[in-house]
Amino acid sequence: MDSLPTELLWQILAWEVQICRYEKNAIVPLRLVCHAFDSALKPYIFKTVQLEFSRLLRCARNYRQENRMDFGRLKEFGLLTEALHLDLMVVRDPEEIESFDNIFHGIINRLPEIAKLSEKFKRYCMGTTSFDERDFRFVLEEILQWTPNMCRVRVNLPLQILGWKSRTATLLFATTLECLAKRIDEHQAIQTLVVDHLTDTALINICNNPMDLANAIKVFSSVLHLCISIKTEEISPNRQDAFGWYLWFMIRKARALTSLCLVGWNTKQEIRSRRYDSGVRFEIWNTRSLSFFSGDTNWEFLRNLELKSVYFRPSKFLEFIGEIKNCLRELYLFEVYLRVHRLPNNEISGLWVGKVGVNKPEGSVWVAEELRNMEGLNLKILRATGLEYDRFDVNPQPTDPEFDFLDPLNRPYDQRFVDAVILGPEKIFLTLYKDDNIDKDLSSRSEIITNGRLENKDCTVYSNLKVTLKKKLNFTPRERKDYDAETYQRSRNTTSHFKRCIDGCFFNQNERVLRELRSIVAIADRGMNLLSEEIYRARSEGSDD
Structure with missing residues (x-):
């Protein structure tokens, strides 16, 4: 190994990174081979900081102290970080849980998984048993404080499966914009912004709040590359028009887009x-x-x-x-x-x-x-x-x-x-x-x-x-x-x-979260099928009478 030219060694490791683009964790053990491997792989491995529900949970104030996330290591590799990936898809909304319980209350005996799923929803809900807005803001501020070169952000907002309008998604997105807007001027401005599952309700609520709107304008003003996936919840034509107006208003704030x-x-x-x-x-x-x-x-x-x-x-x-x-x-x-x-x-x-x-x-x-x-x-x-x-x-x-x-x-x-x-x-x-x-x-x-x-x-x-x-x-x-x-x-x-691929190295995917969402959707689908059968049976009995 010592006889290999440094340039060749670096190129071999770069190809190894390309091969492992779908599984970032597969490349991490190579850091332990030697100091040279560690130095070569650090810029790739620490290029993105990813936060999802389990990591946010470990940062909560009421989490066990010995297992809480240590931000000390962030000070060591923060200068290497260029991207932030916030994966919040699995976070649930209290109104969604209430709607879920009301819809499937009558078929719990026929589908026991419904009761288990309801309890699982409650564990994924923000609150005293998991993490709250204060915990979320603290984690973001800590990360942004030690990552001055961060210029790319991807936010996966909660993907609501049942219910109507999610206030949790509005809260999380508004808090994210606030933390990004408060970064000091010496830090890199946000140049790439990806927002997934942005609902019309969330955007309207943010734009109707002067403080949230000011934060959003400041973040969008420096964006060069913008990618937004939108989801409609509003029915009223007036609200739909308001959403369209606010959407293009925010996009136009990125004047160098x-x-x-x-x-x-x-x-x-x-x-x-x-x-x-x-x-x-x-x-x-x-x-x-x-x-x-x-x-x-x-x-x-x-x-x-x-x-x-x-x-x-x-x-x-x-x-x-x-x-x-x-x-x-x-x-x-x-x-x-x-x-x-x-x-x-x-x-x-x-x-x-x-x-x-x-x-x-x-x-x-x-x-x-x-x-x-x-x-x-x-x-x-x-x-x-x-x-x-x-x-x-x-x-x-x-x-x-x-x-x-x-x-x-x-x-x-x-x-x-x-x-x-x-x-x-x-x-x-x-x-x-x-x-x-x-x-x-x-x-x-x-x-x-x-x-x-x-x-x-x-x-x-x-x-x-x-x-x-x-x-x-x-x-x-x-x-x-x-x-x-x-x-x-x-x-x-x-x-x-x-x-x-927000950082250009590894693909943005969290298999555990995706499996969890697929499981939730599968159980909800079976529940809806049972409800349809019950409705059809009730109508048939009514017509016979």
Whole structure:
């Protein structure tokens, strides 16, 4: 070992760190090999301080003194620390526990795990038996005091499973912002901020409190890379509008922001368009999309944008892109739903791609066309995965409005959107040849797709038409990484990689917490299934009487 060059030894250990990115604890024992190993691995191992429920519990004032966390070691390696990971997902709210007990009170005898889960919830609740706000603030202040180079923070707020609004999440996030805002000026400012499970209720409450708002503005003002995942709890349209206004107000406070990632609350669907026909009012449905409010911010530094699992109205999406168009260079869209409705002329109010050989109907917005023609927009990279529609249709008609899913070349829908924005209108692919028979056949098949699926009776004819077109156009399929956001970001991610790896060395994961949450969700699911059976049985008995 002594004969190895220092540079080679350091490189070997660096590769060892890369191999153990998913399991940080696997690299820790190597520090005991020798002093050289210890010196080489310290900058990696102590780059991030991670706090989760068990460690916060050990810092509580009423915890056994001999087992309490020792902050003395923090003074030794604090200068090496650049990131803080606060994993608070497992923390429960008292109102959530009360709601849980009320919902499952009648089935405890049939599912004994419910009673055990209720007791477990109480152990994860802030209070005298665990840790309180004072303990939480003390731990954060101690850590921040001895880590002057900390410039990256990730906060996993409590993931509420049952109940309505969590005041615990508001308390924890507001306290975190307060501690970060009170750092002395000689310390590094926060440049990377990741906030997971931020609810609209928590943000509204913080922005309505002058002291909390001042702390939030101070923290956000220095942020260069911002990643926020949001969760909706509010129903009122006024509260939804307030949440949208406050969200963009806070984002704009990061005046030197270079990358932004917004992750929403919708779930992946297996169809390309889904319909809202549950009787909800159009005004309420419309306000539940991600709103955008213009402001006086210049956005001169925002180059990279990622939107994931969010609903957008076509006009608001284009308004947002239009405000950041002069600086935006990279745009990534993951499972973004375009919220559309039926126009009086039976057309769709908005389309991602648009239709070939058809004039755009009055009142409709074709996003790809608008982006391509947007003056000042100069995208270097555009990638999309899972572009979809969310359609409002309270009174469905016998014939559905036609979407833009049909493609004679059978290209993926996401590729068609990227091509339409970067390469130009889709008609360029259909004007490279002249064949009246194919044109007529294509026109006759313009309605063979429903909700993104081919009807069986037309598959053979459509397949033959597709092969004929490919031969005439000498069409070569594109590589998936050239249009698909998910594939592209496996090798290069400029927006959301902080969610997985806040320090650039080890992935942010806590298997124990994840297993605990999965167990909670599994028991709650079984309980909900039993409740559904009870409700069905009661209704059946009532109808028999």
